[in-house]
Amino acid sequence: MGIISTDEWLKKDFNRPVQMMERLKGTFRNTVDGDVIYQHLLKHGMYSPNQRTKATWEFLQENDAWEKTQNLFTAYRKMWGGPDVPIYIFPLMSSVMWKKKNEKKSGVAFEDKLFLFYDMDINDKEMEAVLIHEYHHVCRLHHLDKDQKEFTLLDTMIMEGLAERTVERYLGSKYLAGWTKLYQKDKLQEFWSKHLEEKHSIKRTDPLHDVLLLGQKGYPHMLGYCSGFHLAGKSKKLSVKKSFIIRSEEFL
Structure with a gap:
């Protein structure tokens, strides 16, 4: 699995993120619609369509963010013996909240998948940092014998x-x-x-x-x-x- 081609999704549906999230319905245990998925991801840094986030998407394409993240994931998965999960990359939200944090990245992890959100001008080490953090979550969730509700x-x-x-x-x-x-x-x-x-x-x-x-x-x-x-x-x-x-x- 590894990196999913969300760059291709964005080409088609950048201005329709809820519709784009409909592709993920089958990946959640409880069948939820695209709007519920999108609202959840927004809390963790998912973009809203505007000029700033479109420029971020273009920057990420030009700087091979998808390929670089795949290489990082391959390396850490091998090093840690971790599970093979799909990774979804999107632009980071451009709100005041995220600017105040001065963060160039965010993410959210599940036992069987993870989402990464990158801002404009993110460098390779910052990509590596958020991949390490979120993939560590995936590995720990994978190994812990405990229901997440508990x-x-x-x-x-x-x-x-x-x-x-x-x-x-x-x-x-x-x-x-x-x-x-x-x-x-x-x-x-x-x-x-x-x-x-x-x-x-x-x-x-x-x-x-x-x-x-x-x-x-x-x-x-x-x-x-x-x-x-x-x-x-x-x-x-x-x-x-x-x-x-x-x-x-x-x-x-």
């Missing part, structure tokens, strides 16, 4: 932390996501005691899960992500393959 906040935090620690392992701190540098260690320990120690076992289906993970409604920005990265610092002693199977509770 995931706790701690599971999600450690998932994000381990993925970003793996980026650090291969590419160094320069290519870490901006959120990894938001808080000092002592501040994160304070946040843990104040906000997370009594709540880390809430299920993914609890509305508070995403509030704490993202740091919304008055909680510190990116609270769960940053705390997960801090907790996963112990993973430096682990092999990457061990990081796919280690239980989240071992980081407490």
Whole structure:
């Protein structure tokens, strides 16, 4: 599988992303229509049609983003012994939110597929960073013997932390996501005691899960992500393959 030719999809349906998403209906366990898929992907960085995102698409074509990502995927899949999954590449949303984050990439992973969103002027190392992060998710989801509905906040935090620690392992701190540098260690320990120690076992289906993970409604920005990265610092002693199977509770 590997890279799906979404560059060809974009040629035909750039201005009709919902219709384009109809092609993915059969890839989701629960049969959902294109609009539901598109709305979900929008939350993770999927583009909306406009001049800026069209220019991004043209940049990605000119810079062989699909071929480069395929080469990266082939290399990491071989190195990690990971599953063969389809990868869908689209332009990154051009909203103020993404510009404020100063991120050139985003993604979302499932056990059996992943989506990557690239901004204009993304360089090869940034492509590699997001591929490492999201494919690490795929590998961990593939190996964990746990239904995703049963995931706790701690599971999600450690998932994000381990993925970003793996980026650090291969590419160094320069290519870490901006959120990894938001808080000092002592501040994160304070946040843990104040906000997370009594709540880390809430299920993914609890509305508070995403509030704490993202740091919304008055909680510190990116609270769960940053705390997960801090907790996963112990993973430096682990092999990457061990990081796919280690239980989240071992980081407490």
